[in-house]
Amino acid sequence: MNRLKLFQPGHRVLDLGCWPGSWTLYAARKIGPTGRVLGIDLKEVDFPLPQNAKTRVEDAFRFKGTKVPLLDVIISDMAPKTTDQKVSLATATLPLHTVCRGRPGWPAVPALGSLTAALASQRLWHRHWRRHRRTARSTGSETLPEFIETKGVPVVLYSPRREVEEQALEQLISLAESPLPVGHVAAMPDVHLGKGVAIGAVFASEKYVCPNAVGVDIGCGMCAVPVDGLYKQDLSEEKLRKLQSLIKERIPTSFDSHPVQLSWAKGTLKDISREHHPTDYLAERIDKEDRIAKQLGTLGGGNHFLEVVYAEGDEQVWCMLHSGSRNVGNTTASFYDSIAGDRGRCLRGQHGSLNYLEIDSPDGQDYLKDMQWCQSYAKENRSSMMNLMVSSVEEVTGKRADMSRAVNAHHNFCQCEKCRFFDHRTGAVKEKNLWVTRKGATSAREGQYGIIPGSMGVGSYIVKGRGARGSWQSCSHGAGRTMSRTRAKKEIPQEAFEASMKGIICDTNPAVRDEAPQAYKDLGQVLKNQADLVEVEHRLLPLVNVKGFEEKGSFSTGGRKRGPIHDRIRI
Template sequence: MPVKMVLNAKASPGTVPVKIYTKEIEHAALEQLKNIAQLPIVYSHVAAMPDVHLGKGATVGSVIPTVGAIIPAAVGVDIGCGMNAVRTSLQANQLPDSLKSVRAAIEARVPVGFARHKMINARESACKDLAPGADRLFEKHPALLKMLRDPQRTWVTQVGTLGGGNHFIEICLDESDQVWVMLHSGSRGIGNAIGQHFIKLARKDMAVHIHNLPDRDLAYFSEGSQHFDDYVEAVNWGQEYARVNRQEMMKLVIGCLREYLPPFTLTSEAINCHHNYVVREAHFGRDVFVTRKGAISAQRDQLGIIPGSMGSRSYIVRGKGNPESFCSCAHGAGRKMSRNAARKRFTRRDLEEQTKGVDCRKDSGVLDEIPAAYKDIDRVMGNQSDLVDVVHTLRQVICVKG
């Protein structure tokens, strides 16, 4: 049975309830959620998914409906970060006994970490469609030019690149031993610059007009204000950039697999879903802006991706359209300890033990991504059984990290 608790059920005027789909939440994240619930722009209630944890700007795993306003720091700086997955016709027995050469080929084909494509026209077609929006952004907001080294080249050469942190590319097997490709990334350097730029503008605006925000990171733009329309245009472009980035990476990975594996076809339409984004939707009789920070849309019959940590199961799910969660669900396992805490607590041997059977980096550089630093994905799934149904259960055999 799912676990759900409600904060501020008997709230004072101006404070909405917070509905939380877990009891596994740290005090700091609770306080962060309470601050969000105090904002006059929040409608009905705040929903916190079972992977909820403390975040920068706003709580990771939160779903925030707002009326006539958007909180840039709640959307965050990895605008449009999300997942892409596709099923192939390959079976597990068609994979080579050693997967090292396949992983090395993917790492050579898809730039990871701070790397980018060396040729500016590497993803020419995709960049051509994105270019008009980028030009408008730089023209309207010259500050973005100062935030990026060689800004035009940066966003172009980073299309189809992974980045670092918890971003990954994985080859997985489902319950029928069918091979899937799954990846996780966002809007790279340009999304980060857009996010930082508008967070600063929102704080500046709030400092002039509103002086009692519970947290400066919750500064927002109201419809009709100086920067609202500019932010909507910029964040929509950033979200599209992130989607295209994942799409282009998927093309690179599939092309790479075709060179190393037997002939195959793609047997299921690719799922490409954001989990850091804002969108206009209707909920409880009102048109609102829904910010999902570390949460995915789970409208009725909508397919989504909920990845586990490196070395644990992941899930392809179908949404139930639960109105209490604003038709949302978790975006992953969710961290239960900080990156610094994980590095101090665990060793390389721990990492090797916890990623047995997965061909991946097992060095100290990815120790902060060790599975034990994350919540139990099966408990997360159990706590949202009224939000989604499991369609496929995936287990990793290759994991590429930034």
């Protein structure tokens, strides 16, 4: 191909039988950002392509269209999925060449054995891109995803590059140029600066795992459940305030723990350890540290929250919360980041370390064991709080939650998944079992339910995944910050914060102002930017919001009321 100089910057290229997409990607890189490639195949290409390349699932020889500009090159590798017509591809390309008005000196030529190249009319290309631009304008996503080429694997960015802070971009590029990822690094629409690795980054690795890439709150995530027969109109302000009071009494927030562990805590910890055997390091801590059991069923602080919400449309009431693995997850993450720096691969990243461990090493295996234990603890922590929440709702309203419809999903985690990806080093499409790390990203396999929360006061979304390969079958975990906590407290007036929470039963203490809606991206635009990743099932709007915060000099170990729990259900 280089000898023939078939592709030139700015060329318009048609790839017939483009699946699995390697030639489409090759052509896109050769023609540069001013060129365009259209791939046609009966089978969908499901790994990411740069902005200047698009594909369509269609029979390549049933196009119609006239009076359009020229294509420069048609290529094909004789793929069997190009057409269902019972003719050879080489014969089928002849009519295309015959009706074309090519540029002088560019005859049809064979290249690399089965590759056919020809000049052709650009009518098909023009028709497709005119349609694409019309669709893109209606969705507001004409530039997404964006590709960032690096010295390593590319970054696939599901947010306009101009809207991503420079430090987060530096982290994404640093990760992409490290030995950790294969295929590409995906960045979700809510991507922003994190510790070592940008929050919203997703990547897959065959050989390595990075504690800072999983995050310091291992297994942090969301949980939501609808309440049968309960609707917004059923909840007076008096009932909403009663609900807020009960939730705050029964679920410790910030650094608080239960004064006495929940009745099921001991059994739950044993169940977790039977399923995910902890290392001696973590097992000893579980035995000796009462706090691990007492923090099961507690919220924490920061962007964690407890909410009573209602669905836009039918106005059914839901309970929803956001939390993770509390102190045990944080300290476990820090412990293994230190181990990775001392005995693994020490790698200085942007704004934090990228220390990593070989998965097959003893330390790597130890981290995976304890990480999986903490992920399970985080899930059970959310389940425990949800039981406390729905019991409070039942006490006030007499209505019970439909636990069969509960969603309980991580967004800081790592797990082994079967992945199909384009290897940019070899040019081959591969399928392997890889360790997929999501730091501030939710799994969005086809048909899988997830939760994308907004800031306090804005609401959240229940979504269903589309299984997009470009995002490693992931979606955002929230709206994403536009201001640091320090900046938010400094720049957002208290009056503006209180005004943004009007109509919602909540705390607007100045200590929570760093979580004000003004500190976050527009959740609606974040959803538009990932329309190819998820479809919206429900929009949930807040009625009651509870957050954890600490005022100077305050600290408590409980004194919380439990209230009745009817047959605790694990979610």
